[in-house]
Amino acid sequence: MKTTFGVYLSLLSALVIAGCASSSKISKPLPEAKVYPSQSQQTASTAPVNEEPSLISIQSKYLIRDSTQVKVYLYVDAYRGKNAIASDDFAKTYNLNYVIYSDYGTRDRLGYGNVKLNESNVSKVGNKVVVSFDIKSPNKDYGVLLSEISQTGTLKKVLNDLTIRFKKQSTNELYGVYTAASTEPLQRHYINSNEPFAVKRITESTDQLHVFYYKHSFDAAGSPMNTAPKTVSKSLEVDSSFTINTNETLRFEKEGLYNIFSDTTQSEGMGLLVVNERYPKMTRPEALLGPLLYMSTNTEINEIKKAEDYKKALDKYWLNLMNGNAPLAQQSIRSFYGRVEEANQLFTTYKEGWKTDKGMIYIVLGPPDKVQRSKDREVWTYDQRGNAQNVNFTFNRRNNQFVDDHYELVRYAEYQPIWYPVVEAWRNGTIR
Incomplete structure (x- = not known):
């Protein structure tokens, strides 16, 4: 028994140790606009040496300067090759x-x-190149x-599509979040x-902003087969509120949603999720349990929850x-939580990326083979998954x-006939 538990203890240790190292995922571009990196591709540190430049992915956002720009x-x-390109090299x-x-299509x-x-x-911000430019606002919404x-x-070229609401004046369109390490706004919705x-605003004006803090932990995505009407969630209670000024250096210590x-008369704010210092990696044993609900039975989840030692369980x-x-088991752990980390990087909104509907599909099925977008819809297509071909998942x-x-x-x-065979592949270790 002692030997067996020694093996148990070594499995997640590998994940925790690996979490200390950086990993840049290399993936092939999708045929449509945004690129979702693939867990099956090699990391930059192990990619074959190739000095040809390559674009891996593009993400985007915008801020409204005024009514004209x-x-x-x-x-x-x-x-x-295997190294992130320098900004001057990129420009050349x-x-x-x-x-x-005016619209898609x-x-x-x-x-x-x-x-x-x-x-x-x-x-350059970290390993990413950031390109900024101004466009004139057409007389359109x-x-x-x-x-x-x-x-x-x-x-060789890569495309990116970005929906712009030219006349919308909500906080999200006017203000950006800037860290000490960047002169450009963050594209993501979270900070550590x-x-x-x-x-800040592009105009560098000094404004007072209102902040509402929610300690609430949001639920993870439900099964893609659950067609029952969603229960209307109760309104969230604000745990605290305060004001901040633009352009001043801030630190939010408490984890949660701000x-x-x-x-304050606006209905939409700028949600900022404050997460632990390791995020988007997940290495804490108590946090590692959450994403397992996508590939586990209720009995298995409850057994782990009841255990005195999460790591052993x-x-x-x-x-x-x-x-x-x-x-x-070690390889499956790395593959699964590698997908979880990528989902956190790509899909975090007001809740962790792995909890979102997109995050759930991405973790279980991997990056889609094609993405098609319209104004308020996104369709992911998988050429073949489970026992089906040309499987579509629609997100509104x-x-x-x-x-x-x-x-x-x-x-x-x-x-069901698509989902369960893939889940079973995770459970028997045939997904890498």
Whole structure:
């Protein structure tokens, strides 16, 4: 028995140790706009040496300067060989063009242009290259900005689409969150506990903002097969409220959700999730249990919850699934929680990324083979999963008081023959 528990204790230790190292995921671009990195691809540290530049992914956001201009930010994962590309190298290697359309699926152009890349609009934040540029606001409420980054002298290019609400004046459209390490606003919705940051407008005006703090822990996504009507959630109680000033350095110590308003009469604020210092990695044994609900029975979850030692219980859970094969259990743990970390990076909104509908689908099924977007809808297509081909998952944008990119999955009972074989593959260690 002592030997067996020694094996149990070693499994999650590997995950905790691995969590201390950085990992940059390399993935192939999706055919449509945004790129979701693939767990199955190699990390930058183990990628074959190739000195050719490559664009891995682009994410984007915008801030409204005034009624005539919008500033756009592109957050680019770009590499030369196995190393993240330098900002000056990026500016020399790539070109940027854009077109503004009136909507998805139309050719009605509202504006277009090209952006000369140089040190004034290309910077580096961590491993990401950030490109910023101004566009003129058309006399429209809404538009779709299609940005194209192409490699000079080649046919290689990556596209990004960004929905812009030109006349919306909510906190999300006017203010950005800046950390001490960046002169550009964060693209993500979270910061780590005690991480210094500031809230700013492009105009650099000094404003007073209102903050409402919620200690509430939000529920994880429900099964994609659960078509029962959702129960109406009770209104959240505000745990505390206070005011802050723009441009001043702040630190939020308490983990939880902070909703920031420039005007308390507004219905939508700028949600900022404060998380532990290791996030988006998950290494605390008590936190590792949560995502397992997507591949576990209620009995298994309850047994772990009742255990005095979460770490031993989690190791036992994985070893039992893998029939005592410790190396296979370790590999499955790395694969599963690697997906969880990526979901946290990509999909965190007012709650952790792994808890969202997109995060759930991403963790279990991996990155989609194709993504199609419209104004308030996103469709993920998987060429083959489980016993089916060309499987579609539709996410509809829903109004949310904390963030403007909250999507909910359209659930169908017919997902069962797709979902359960993939879950079973996680449980027997055949997913890498």
